[in-house]
Amino acid sequence: xxxxxxxxxxxxxxxxxxxxxxxxxxxxxxxxxxxxxxxxxxxxxxxxxxxxxxxxxxxxxxxxxxxxxxxxxxxxxxxxxxxxxxxxxxxxxxxxxxxxxxxxxxxxxxxxxxxxxxxxxxxxxxxxxxxxxxxxxxxxxxxxxxxxxxxxxxx
Numbered sequence: 001x002x003x004x005x006x007x008x009x010x011x012x013x014x015x016x017x018x019x020x021x022x023x024x025x026x027x028x029x030x031x032x033x034x035x036x037x038x039x040x041x042x043x044x045x046x047x048x049x050x051x052x053x054x055x056x057x058x059x060x061x062x063x064x065x066x067x068x069x070x071x072x073x074x075x076x077x078x079x080x081x082x083x084x085x086x087x088x089x090x091x092x093x094x095x096x097x098x099x100x101x102x103x104x105x106x107x108x109x110x111x112x113x114x115x116x117x118x119x120x121x122x123x124x125x126x127x128x129x130x131x132x133x134x135x136x137x138x139x140x141x142x143x144x145x146x147x148x149x150x151x152x153x154x155x
Contacts, residue, residue, distance in 0.1 A: 047149070047152070047153065050149065051149060054142060054145050054146060054149065057138075057142055058139070058142045058146075061135055061138045061139050061142055062139070064131070064135045064138070065132065065135035065136065065139060068128055068131040068132040068135050069132065071128045071131070072125070072128045072129065072132055075121060075124050075125045075128055076125075078121055078124075079121045079125065082114065082117050082118050082121055083118075085114055085117070086114045086118065089110050089111055089114045092110065093110075093111065
């Protein structure tokens with residue numbers, strides 16, 4: 001009985017040692033699992049913050065593009081008006097040349113004014129077109145960023 005008792009105690013000790021080893025492994029795995037959960041939560045928060053930032057940038061770029069489009073439309077209207085004025089000035093100039101209207105100095109002054117207005121419109125149109133192109137490029141960049149975020153989230 002003593003031998004059997006000693007044998008059983010030895011087995012119990014071995015089982016307790018094995019149980020403690022398994023419990024240590026379990027605690028380590030639980031700790032690692034918790035660390036991984038915390039890491040994944042932080043990555044998810046970072047990704048969400050990046051998505052929100054990109055969305056804000058996209059909204060800002062959209063507003064800029066709409067503003068640029070409105071400005072371009074306004075400048076086109078102004079350009080059309082100035083072209084009508086220019087046509088009227090040319091007609092008046094023709095009339096002056098044929099001797100039916102006011103002095104040549106007045107026509108020259110009107111033509112110079114029309115030219116100045118036309119140059120101003122051209123300058124403003126170029127600036128607005130550059131802004132519109134810049135806005136379109138920014139929107140393309142945002143679209144590329146969103147594609148990259150999709151790829152990251154899939155991974």
